[in-house]
Amino acid sequence: MENFKAVRYLEALIGKTLRIHTTDTRIFVGTFKCTDNDRNVILATTHEYRYPTPSAVSKVSNASANQQQTGDGVVKVDMTNRFIGLVVVPGQHITKVELEKFPNRAPCNVTG
Secondary structure, three states: OHHHHHHHHHHHHOOOEEEEEEOOOOEEEEEEEEEOOOOOEEEEEEEEEEOOOHHHHHHHHHOOOOOOEOOOOOEEEEOEEEEEEEEEEOHHHEEEEEEOOOOOOOOOEEEO
16 A cells, blocks of 8 residues: 555646756756656756856855855855756665745755
């Protein structure tokens, strides 16, 4: 009976927007299409997000003209992103899966 509940839950997620975190720190946000027994996940209309490199964070923090500081001195740097469309995320590299509650929101940001 437990397997039946898991299958029903996954079926309910089809067509929903998922956020998948991977072992190499990338984040994929796309429409859930299917999965398999190896936990591979297929997403459509997917955007890939990457954290900025340390050199990019350093460059922004040193460039006073481009610096966006909050009151506590934290520098905000946008994650890099690109549209990749249809993607298979290998199950062995998935570290976290989240249901995107607000799929039409602004791109991810990170503070450094």
